[in-house]
Amino acid sequence: MRLKLDERPFATVPPAVSPDGAYQPVSFWQETIDVAPGAPLQEHLQCDVCVIGGGYSGLSVARELKQRKPDLDIVVLERGVCGHGASGRNGGFSMPLIGWDLYETAKSLGDEKAKRTYELMYDAVDYFxxxxxxxxxxxxxxxTGYLFINTCEAREKHSRHELAKAQQLGFDHRWLDRAELQDYIRSDRYRSAIFDPHPCIVNPAKLARGLKDAAERQGIRIYEQTSVTGLTDGDPVSITTEHGSVKARQVALCLNGFGASLGFFKHAVLPIHTYIVLTEPLTDAQLEAIGWAKHRASLETARNFIHYFRLTADNRIAFGGEDADLYPGGVYRNLDETIAAALRQRFREHFPSLADVRFTHAWGGTLGVSLDMFPVFGQGGDHGSIFHACAYAGHGVSLSNYCGTILAPMMLRAAGHTDVPEPAQLPFFWNKKPLPMPPDPFRYWGLRVYRQALKAQDWWQGA
Ligand SMILES: Cc1cc2nc3c(=O)[nH]c(=O)nc-3n(C[C@H](O)[C@H](O)[C@H](O)COP(=O)(O)OP(=O)(O)OC[C@H]3O[C@@H](n4cnc5c(N)ncnc54)[C@H](O)[C@@H]3O)c2cc1C
Structure with a gap:
């Protein structure tokens, strides 16, 4: 196997580090951290494991390997700085969602498998x-817990199926009718909700940098500003970067939405973009006006193109979703002004009493999505030495931080460390072949038609 970086998709994205060495934040979260970009790889190295990508997935795999085998020599290669990708830009919700939802997962996998899969996801939230x-x-x-809010009759009907399935399988979700929901949040558009008490929120960039520091304290070598330009399978695997190279006995590809730029799962994992707008800090009176002062629950609306929103530590509202897009040629973007404007407009519809609140930030990022909405994890390569974890769709915060607990033992066992026990539960998607998609331009245009159909359904249902 030979993979080669396609630099064209990055042409529209400013680099993470300016020529004078300063970090260039994209999200509000990234503005809240001090980043001294790490030095790039400028030599030819050999190591036991090379992890490509310094987001939550890469840091999780590296840390879980090192925790089990402290003598391993582990190198992480990151194109920008750790947490510059989705891991430093997301909504910060750690939640158990996987696939479309529990009801749809049970429909496609059966109750038993769906229950096991969601138990794994709740374990991931606890681990987080x-x-x-x-x-x-x-x-x-x-x-904060999490509210799945219904804004229309059709979605309310579906949510009742979701709640019944959750309760049947032993999960402690709760129904809130319109009156009960008013105690959490008030909008004329909100009819009812399912409340899940387990999810939590964080400042995602602070988490990513904290994990990077923790990894370095463990003795993991991290090279930032180091773009992998190619990979050749073999024993060892050869990785080339702009100014150096690495030979590693094993590799973990932790690129999520950026995998396609290296030719990895190009026809199975889509680099989809989602965006967030952020308000100025709200006053206590403004929060009280929409009923969000008492419980600080995080929220999501039930529709194909969800809205996800939450309060920050300084009481701003981060409001994301509304649309998601894929750009021709797999191009990456930090912002799509059309989607950001639609988000601001939608926010005013949800909360007319906050019409005067100013927006201070807008940003977005790339995540990996497979056709069936399930993650893509497994082992590959001619010698079984190239591992991967990606395609968490819009809810990868829990699972990407947990993925090392699955990949690390599998990698160590493959490398001959038979004393390392297998993970307690291998998810059903381990080594599951992702559904293939046709090449561009068919893929691009096919997805645009699908996206329009999903949007039309949201509009028709009034969601
Ligand atoms: C705007 C937004 C909101 C989101 N909100 C939520 C949410 O609230 N809850 C939730 O559960 N999920 C959310 N997600 C998804 C979640 O952020 C991701 O699933 C998760 O961060 C994936 O982590 P990762 O490490 O796999 O990928 P990433 O964080 O994207 O890391 C991949 C890394 O690979 C690096 N890289 C790329 N190319 C190369 C190369 N050639 N060489 C070396 N390194 C390279 C990138 O710079 C990047 O740092 C959101 C995503 C976005 C974009």
Whole structure:
């Protein structure tokens, strides 16, 4: 296997580090951290494991490997700085969602498999909270719980199926009718909701940098400003970068939405973009006006193109979703002004009483999505030495931080460390072949038609 970086998709994205060496934040979260970009790789290295991508997935795999085998020599290669991708830009919701939802997952996999899969995801949410506590990472963690809000009759009907399935399979979701929901948040558009008490929120960039520091304390070597330009399978695997190279016995590809730019799962994992707009800090009176002062629950609306929103530590509202897009040629973007404007407009419809609130930030990023909305994890390469974890769709915060607990033992066992136990539960998507998509331009145009159909359904249902 030979993979080669296609630099064209990055042509429209300013680099993470300016020529004078200063970090260039994209999201509000990234503005809240001090980043001294790490030095690039400028030599030819050999190591046991090379992790490509310094987001949550890459840091999780590196840290879980090192925790089990402290003598391993592990190198992480990151194109910008750790947490410059989706891991430093997301909404910061750690939640158990996987696939479309639990009801649809049970329909496609059966009750037993769906239950096991969601148990794994709840375990990932618990692990996420422990990870932050154990490493004492100051990232504004708030255990807020999560509301799935219905804004129309059709979605309310579906949510009742979702709740019944959750309760049947033993999960502690709760229904809130319109009156009960008013105690959490008030908008004329909100009819009812499902409340899940387990999810939490963080400042995602603070978390990413905290994890990078934790990894370095463990003795993991991290090279930032180091773009991988090619990979050749073999024993060892050869990785080339702009100014150096690495030979590694094993590789973990942790690129999520950027995988396609290296030719990895090009026809199975789509680099989809989602965007967030952010308000100025709200006053207590403004928060009270929309009923968000008492419980600080995080929220999502039930529709194909969801809205996800939450409060920040300084009481701004981060409001994301509304649309998601893929750009021709797999191009990457930091912002799509048309989608940001639609988000601001939608925010005013949800909360007319906040018509005067100013927006201070807008940004977006790339995530990986497979056709069936399930993650893509597994082992590959001619020698079984190239591992991967990606395609978390819009809810990868929990699972990408947890993925090392699955990949690390599988990698160590493959490398001959038979004393390392297998993961307690291998998810059903381990080594599952993702559904293929046709090449561009058919893929691009096919997806545009599908996106329009989903948007039309949201509009028709009034969601
Ligand atoms: C705007 C937005 C909002 C989101 N909101 C949520 C949310 O609230 N909850 C949730 O659960 N999920 C959310 N997600 C998804 C979540 O952020 C991701 O699933 C998760 O961060 C994936 O982490 P990762 O490490 O796999 O990928 P990334 O964080 O994207 O990391 C991949 C890394 O690879 C690096 N890279 C790329 N090319 C190369 C190369 N050639 N060489 C070396 N390195 C390279 C990139 O710079 C990047 O740092 C959101 C995503 C976005 C974009």
């Amino acid at each position: 909270k422990r990870l932050i506590a154990d490493n004492a990472i100051a990232c504004d963690l708030e255990s």
